[in-house]
Amino acid sequence: MPGDDRVLSPYTGYTREHWEAAADGLLAAARRWSTPRGALLDLPGRPSASGVRSDGLEGFARTFLAAAFRVAGADGHDPHGWLERYAEGIAAGTRSPGRDDTESWPVILGHDVAGQPMVESASVALGLRMTRPWLWDRLGEDVRDRAEEWLRGALRHVPSPNNWYLFPYTVAGFLESVGRGDAETARARERALELMESWYRGQGWYADGDGRAFDHYNGWALHLYPVLDGHLAGAAEDPYAQRLHEHLESYGLLFGSDGAPVHFGRSLTYRFAAASAVGLGAVTGCTPLEPGASRRLISGALRYFLDRGAVGRDGLLTLGWHGRHEETLQNYSGPASPYWASKAFVCLLAPAGHPLWTATEEAAPSEGPDRVLALPAPGLLVQSTRADGIVRLHNHGSDHVRPQEGESAADDDPHYGRQAYSTRTGPTSTANTADNHLGLVVGGVRSARRRIHPLGAGQGDGWGWAASWHRPVFPSGPPMVPGLRVESVTVARGRLELRVHRVTGAPPGAGVEQTGWATGPDEALHSALYPLHGWLEKDEVRAPQGTAYTPWAVLPRLTAPARGTGVYAALAVLCGEPETASDADGGAVPAADAVAAVTVDDDGIEVRWADDGALTRITFDPVAVTMRAVRQP
Numbered sequence: 001m002p003g004d005d006r007v008l009s010p011y012t013g014y015t016r017e018h019w020e021a022a023a024d025g026l027l028a029a030a031r032r033w034s035t036p037r038g039a040l041l042d043l044p045g046r047p048s049a050s051g052v053r054s055d056g057l058e059g060f061a062r063t064f065l066a067a068a069f070r071v072a073g074a075d076g077h078d079p080h081g082w083l084e085r086y087a088e089g090i091a092a093g094t095r096s097p098g099r100d101d102t103e104s105w106p107v108i109l110g111h112d113v114a115g116q117p118m119v120e121s122a123s124v125a126l127g128l129r130m131t132r133p134w135l136w137d138r139l140g141e142d143v144r145d146r147a148e149e150w151l152r153g154a155l156r157h158v159p160s161p162n163n164w165y166l167f168p169y170t171v172a173g174f175l176e177s178v179g180r181g182d183a184e185t186a187r188a189r190e191r192a193l194e195l196m197e198s199w200y201r202g203q204g205w206y207a208d209g210d211g212r213a214f215d216h217y218n219g220w221a222l223h224l225y226p227v228l229d230g231h232l233a234g235a236a237e238d239p240y241a242q243r244l245h246e247h248l249e250s251y252g253l254l255f256g257s258d259g260a261p262v263h264f265g266r267s268l269t270y271r272f273a274a275a276s277a278v279g280l281g282a283v284t285g286c287t288p289l290e291p292g293a294s295r296r297l298i299s300g301a302l303r304y305f306l307d308r309g310a311v312g313r314d315g316l317l318t319l320g321w322h323g324r325h326e327e328t329l330q331n332y333s334g335p336a337s338p339y340w341a342s343k344a345f346v347c348l349l350a351p352a353g354h355p356l357w358t359a360t361e362e363a364a365p366s367e368g369p370d371r372v373l374a375l376p377a378p379g380l381l382v383q384s385t386r387a388d389g390i391v392r393l394h395n396h397g398s399d400h401v402r403p404q405e406g407e408s409a410a411d412d413d414p415h416y417g418r419q420a421y422s423t424r425t426g427p428t429s430t431a432n433t434a435d436n437h438l439g440l441v442v443g444g445v446r447s448a449r450r451r452i453h454p455l456g457a458g459q460g461d462g463w464g465w466a467a468s469w470h471r472p473v474f475p476s477g478p479p480m481v482p483g484l485r486v487e488s489v490t491v492a493r494g495r496l497e498l499r500v501h502r503v504t505g506a507p508p509g510a511g512v513e514q515t516g517w518a519t520g521p522d523e524a525l526h527s528a529l530y531p532l533h534g535w536l537e538k539d540e541v542r543a544p545q546g547t548a549y550t551p552w553a554v555l556p557r558l559t560a561p562a563r564g565t566g567v568y569a570a571l572a573v574l575c576g577e578p579e580t581a582s583d584a585d586g587g588a589v590p591a592a593d594a595v596a597a598v599t600v601d602d603d604g605i606e607v608r609w610a611d612d613g614a615l616t617r618i619t620f621d622p623v624a625v626t627m628r629a630v631r632q633p
Helices: 016-031 052-073 082-093 116-130 141-155 163-177 183-199 217-233 239-251 268-284 291-306 337-349
Strands: 200-202 371-375 380-385 390-395 420-422 438-442 453-460 463-470 485-493 496-515 526-533 537-543 553-575 580-582 588-590 595-600 604-609 615-620 623-628
Touching: 016 052, 016 291, 016 337, 052 082, 052 116, 052 337, 082 116, 082 141, 116 141, 116 163, 116 217, 141 163, 141 183, 163 183, 163 217, 183 200, 183 217, 217 239, 217 268, 217 337, 239 268, 268 291, 268 337, 291 337, 371 453, 371 463, 380 463, 380 485, 390 485, 390 553, 438 485, 453 623, 463 623, 485 615, 485 623, 496 526, 496 615, 526 595, 553 595, 553 604
Parallel strands: none
Antiparallel strands: 371 380, 380 390, 390 420, 438 496, 453 463, 463 485, 485 496, 496 553, 526 553, 537 553, 580 588, 595 604, 604 615, 615 623
């Protein structure tokens, strides 16, 4: 990597040259594991559920995407000869698809029958589209025909019912761009766009399918494919680009001052791909962010992972978060899966003279004043604090339960089911006590939170709230308790989190637990829970399997008996030291003393804040939150 440039990039030191060097380094290390003619990249490590040959295609396709961004962004300048190697690989891989030999690619089938090649077809198609003058146009006609026939497998089989529909959409877009479109390509594109309309929920956020999964797939899939398609086609008016602009108004806040994206949702081993939407917004001009702020976000994310072991000694991206971390992965994760991080290199489509690279870096949104942002569409509440640079995401709307599925605690997903996530902490494993969780304990079995039903979100001056309800489900014994329901409200104010729950239908002998943030002994972080109402006991719980951030963790816990209907309130804190909240006069109030009084009645709960005497009122029928200032000047 070049030396830091702290004049142009005072926050990260990174410039366009660093991005080019990072792409070249990752490509060079990965290419050492290619087959003789380069059709497959058989990276070392345990295979995914799709098998070794599919993993080899994945290695080819995902690194090809990085090479395509690298060369297309340099207007065809290819000092390392990447495209020549990938051209040879395409010729070899498409010669006899499905054959069990050294080079042949697997055929593309439906998502439920070894479907991973459909995912990779989009990267191949996108790479070919971006590098057409220097690769596709120079292939022999027979190779182009074979490549087209292989790609059309994506149009003839059923995708997974989520962002996968954008893979045949992307394949069809490429085929149409080279004069090979027809009714089959038109149908694939129309179907994808129909679904995109049904999945769009507002505020720039898409659900990843017909359910309520909102996560980083919004940026690196649901926005990236249609917006990049329009950009490459030279579309003058693009509604998808306008949605990207709106998405970045909130998404730009989901990166901490250290560059980390919020650790939330699946496929987190794609790491700095989380910044791809920011880079794409800068490339297309569809972004509310200034060029210097965009570069600060994308370079901050890249440097965050490169500085923390994402690349191993062999130069390969590891399976995990910082370094290797099994709990971060899904069963579809294989040795080449992390290379969807290549999507971050979309920023290289901005040429060297683009403001993205020439403007001086500016502070990221999370480095400004403390901020609380409510997002009713996805049911999320974002809370950032300048003093420690932490961004917290309170989840009251995103789950990973498909519409056709029933709720089952056996399918508990720590990356969706927790109340809160951040840029400095990860969820505990399913083998340990769940962090940031309100659980019912019935017959010694602790409940899980699966399907999340949003109840609303809103914000005021310096504060915000979000609410949801869920039906507790249990991993053993009876799967649920009839009539048992939990309504949850989070109010964020500064660095403080007011967590209020109403439990109804709790059976005799049940208990209720609230846990807080999981932190490690060597982290400069403080996690605490302060009981306000309903809680009787307070202790700490160990998580020996740790999180993606620490190999061993501890989390605070509050407990109480539960029977019938009860209201439980606590104040949660995740912060660097000192553990204080600013008062109205600029002084400091210890978090333990931040609440002056709590009143509970039949309608709800009211909290008086110690710093300025303001009153937060939470009601449950229906759920509503108000804030009223009472202190006089």
